[in-house]
Amino acid sequence: MSRLFQTLTLAATLLSAVPVTAADHTFKIGKKDFLLDGQRFQMRCGEIHFGRVPREYWRHRLQLCKAMGLNTVCAYLFWNFHEFEEGRYDWSGRRDAVEFCKIAQEEGLWVVLRPGPYACAEWDGGGLRWWLLKNDDIALRSRDPRFLAATKAWLNEVGRVLGPQQVTHGGPILMAQVENEYGFYGNDARYMGELLQMMIDSGFDVPLFACNPRGNLRNGFRDDLFSVVNFGSDPAGSFAALREVQKDGPLVCGEFYPGWFDTWGAPHHLGDTSRYLSDLEYMLKEGASFSIYMAHGGTSFGMWAGADRPFKPDTSSYDYDAPISEAGWIGDKFDQTRELMGKYLLPGETLPEPPAPMPVMSVPEFEFTEAAAIFDNLPRPLVTPAPQVMEKYGQGHGAMLYRTKIPAGPAAPLEIDQLHDFAWIRVDGEEVGIMDRRSQRFKVALPGREKEAVLDILVHTMGHVNFGKEIHDRKGILGAVKLGGDEIKGQWGAYKLALDDTQLPVLKYQPADQAGEGPKFWRATVSLEKAADTFLDLRSWGMGVVWVNGQCLARYWNIGPTQTAYIPGPWLKEGENEIVILDLVGPEKPSSSGHEKPILNDLRPELDFARGLGSKTELKLDGVEPVLEASFDRDKKDKVVDFNKPVKGSQFCLEALNSQDGKPYAAIAELDILDGRGQSISHAKWTIGYVDSQEMVGEDGSASNAINGQTSDFWHSEWKNASPDYPHRLVIDLGQQETIGGFKLVPRSGHNPGDIKDYRIYVGDGLAVEKE
Template sequence: MKLFPSLAFGVALFASGVSPVLAQATPKHTFEIGEKDLLLDGKRMQIRCGELHFARVPKEYWRHRLQLCKAMGLNTVCAYLFWNVHEFEKGKYNWEGQADAAEFCKLAQEEGMWVILRPGPYACAEWDGGGLPWWLLKKPDIALRSQDPDFMAASQAWLKEVGRVLGPMQVTKGGPILMAQVENEYGFYGKDTEYMGKMRQAMIDGGFDIPLFACNPTGNLANGRRDDLFNVVNFGSDPATGFKKLREIQPKGPLMCGEFYPGWFDTWGAPHHLGKTDQYLKDLEYMLNEGASFSIYMAHGGTSFGMWAGADRPFKPDTSSYDYDAPISEAGWIGEKFERTRHLMAKYLLPGETLVDPPVPMPTMAVPSFTLKETAAVFQNLPAAIKDSAPKNMEAYDQGHGCTVYRITLPAGPAASLQIGQVHDFGWVFLDGKEVGVTDRRSRRFKVSLPERKQPQQLDILVEAMGHVNFGVEIHDRKGIQGKVELVAGGKSTEVTGEWSVFPLKLDEAMLSSLKWKSGGESAPGPKFWRGTFKLAKAADTFLDLRTWGKGVVWVNGHCLARHWNIGPTQTAYLPGAWLKEGENEVVVLDLLGPEKPVLAGLEKPILDQLRPELDFARKGSKKGELVLKGQKPGFEAAFPAGAEVQDVKFAKPLEGSQFALEMLNAHDGKPFAAIAELDLLDPEGKSISHASWTVAYADSEEMTGEDGSASNAINGQTADFWHTEWKDAQPGYPHYLVIDLGGATKIGGFRYTPRAGNNPGRIKDYRVYVGGGFVKESR
């Protein structure tokens, strides 16, 4: 008996001419969602899936990584499609080379693996913009992931194109694709069931006749839920609670975890993440024993090559390494986590399944140190200028990645502050070619002091875009200068007006080929491109050692390899041997800060865990100055119930202020620790307030040695990570404090508190809330 008959569509759907090509195909298999089990050709199937993003793995290594997944005991791989990879320019689709999704599915089938397809339109995945194309943001008022007509039209066209390319790969056509996902974790973002219905229909119209499903985190399963979509739940631990919540919204049907996290991703300036292997295996065995299906996110993380790494919210840019502490490492290595997972999977194989041996590891090598001797100064290699009366965001200038230089002549005048509305993401300010300051979106520092100008001077603002935010409403993340540019002197503010020259530096192949190189390191001061070569007798995988470099992007043999930033935790860039060659190999490095030494080498092992906060050019920590709450009256006080449930708190009447302070008085277990997986503020109508303008103004304690317990984890939208007070080197007691600066006066109707998952310390009991301003006195 089929529990979801509307999900197992028949081939007759295509008789109306929706897809003549598919209509002629003969179904080879059936895949259905039964009352208790997933059914492949009528027989029980427990999906043991692993997430593997083909865009994060060199195409030459796809088969190798699939073989590793098979050897680990998986029978299925999850394939995300990142829309912006396949349609970087509107209307121009790319399914070739590294973007050849059909070839990836074909290889999976050849290796005896099934495929779960996740085509979006939104993906998240710590990918630039969550996979949404940058050009959607050219429309100033577009509402992404909504029924906005422009977003819907573009999404429907995309899903139709996906159906054209991958429709023939469905299980009903003899291919490996068993199921397809509609949207992704929409319940965290919104509640519009009609929107989800239209996305479902777009999949059907695109030719999909396999079961369609929706996934959501444990606390968001009911939002946007539809009966005509199979629902699965995402979690990083505590599967019993996750499945209990799933049963509340879907009483019957097989249980499935859509994303199960063995580790976590890294962001620049924060500690490298390592998963807790024993707990991961315990939770995995629980699901295997319960007969539940699952997808390990990630089985193999790989690398966000080029400029594809996204940014966590409010703004925490992700590293290019997406190692994820997955069972299969970034470079395809296996170790204890892989072997223990494989041993566990062997106990739960289905009839007819066998474990295969892992393939031979890819060879690695060291590359001796070499010097990059040619340079091309950025300011001597600007493209043709775009003239404008005021600076606009990058997308308005038809730019999706890279840097932009904004230039204008300032008149003579006294010392002043240059105040910019916002700069996304980092801005270096120059007067007549001399650097005078830096803006930093992480701390919302958009002001730079300018010296007295005795004559007119050229103002240059070089803006670097890091990944578009990939989660939450903050995906409406336009890059470059936002708002007015003003001079503030003597208490008077004057907008900088006149003719601006705007130079888009797209950092693409066309720009790199146009660079004018100079030998011997002789060129103008300021940021530069550097070029050098190294020779190989034989190519193999290596890791470029970037510890002497500052911040920027690196290319090897024309492949845009990675972003680099000396603050860590990543200090190397994975360089696949498949992208190298015998003989001479070329390296180009853009360094916006300037290297300590312009040298590179190839290491045999990566450096993923070396933080160097002393090199951070502009960052302010979470704990800033002195907390000033004495004499303040709390706007609300109460106690959280015990347990891991998401808890919504509604105030008797809305509170208004520019800062939200949470004073935590004790914990349910009586221990000194406090932890918050997520803190969300709600407007008077109960809707989530955007985090785009938020910063952590103060945290009394953060664990940054034993794990990443940084306070920013409490407001990044990710419930699998968390803020945690110190526990390794010190254990300060209650009360604990967290203060969020909201970026402006905000009406708050309540808040949502998500405790740390599982039976872990840090569950807050009694608390007080303060809403107002001036709660933190900055130290001078």
């Protein structure tokens, strides 16, 4: 720890010229505890993101945090939220971080700041700026000079704005984070050192820290930077792992998960409340500090929701099954947390009563009587010899229409190397197919043409991937577009449909029954006698984006699990309100209503527009020799397995033969495939090629959880309505042939069934194939 204290002392010396007020406090990292004004301080912290909460409700939510028993709140700064356009910073409205800190201080709460540059948090691109991706070869989260220069400018701006809010200058900020979970991403301690120095240079003189999941604490570790560990269960084991790398200092859980986030097409997540409370009490008893992630999740308003790897778009609702719900409601989880916290208050602390809930209302059904077809409201195109990614055209969100002409000819397949994320293909205005990144389906059959025709590729983006190497997630068309195997030559027009404040006001609406063909913006005017919170019912709509009184509210998708969109009362008004819905696939009925309660867990896979794009797969292991046959030990540590000799293949199959406890269940938190140098192979083109069993009723045990990089969720074989016995098989399709030198398996944490014992590994090119 000596280098840590030297660094903190240096930071204080460098900033000794800054005036200190009489209200200043001291906050230090002791050998065993945090010390606030020289007294032991156990940090009972909870995460709340001001960008996910209406500004008008900040005080209400912070009062709830205080009433729950928290003495600190943790807040991210999402870089792209404050600098969406290069060099233009925005700290106003819902972005006013200073005001959030001031309200927290007024409510008796300290603040832990997490300024990035990378955040994750299921936020678009993990908070990284989309326009950095205009550089083809940039390496994000590395010592790439372009990334470091942009990061330095950002952190200097953060220091300018929030430096005065540090506890050393009379504000509430006790600590600030350097990067976020970098150990999962890389192992460059020099990179972490660069960012550490940037934070100091930008004016941070409070203790600085790094957080990592339990299995990644050593990656990028520096003994001059305080470390904390993130986990969702097993605090004893996680703190033991932390002590292996950091011998003294307070024990801190940087992210403690009471629930989990949702992705489109998967069940709504509910945390195990009894386990959460038990682990929380363990930390309280042991004197450990923690941050509940999330104490209040809120909403990823607008188009700020990110996407899990390899590509699982996140819902706009960020309810997280947190103690404080998306709309600021409280219930049993809040009450039980409050009761538990009350037993471990520090001297002089008391718990205030929770504030009253915000008013809520229902809204009778109303019709959308006007519509504006996208193809009748196109801007002027940008013309290039070949289609480029959206970022090259200066666009970070929304949709883009790519248009060119194709010659007369027979029916032939249209193929694109990669497309991010969804595309509707039209020939002379007639829809002929859909491309879908989830399944890597980038091939559509075009009909024969007797004359030259117009080819339209309407691309719709979801969030930039926010985790893993896949954060290099450029949108639009990536690579060549081929017809019948030949690249389409000629000029391409790119029509920017950013779905922003510049596009919506100029839309030309018509009566709905007279609007053109294809995707449309629909508009309704709703008269209200009062303004209060409500939940917009979107079950009759397909897929798209919603605006309320010009405010971009949310993405929606009828496949669920979320079927409503939370509208905060301050975003409505007495009298007339305008609601606009962009629907890319068309509504069953162009109407909606407002409910007093949300619909968060209504899955409807039968409505997925991609149903039928591909057949189900079947396993083909007959006659295939395993690359490896072995056994895992019983401990919960990560399992890293090296093959004696690297092998090549495009598919990887884990065949689990039995479990450690003899039960029929198999579970994996994470399965990573390593190249010949022992490095993780990019997940960008990965899909689940085959799985024999996955639980999708009792919980989200989908196979894709095993390859998304998140060790707090997991693949689990069925248990709710059936319990098929071993063997259990999982095939990962890598999307292309790779050299494979081994793999890493992370067991599900805690004392849960499903740990695999004996297994076989197969590598090949046709282990899972589509059924005839």
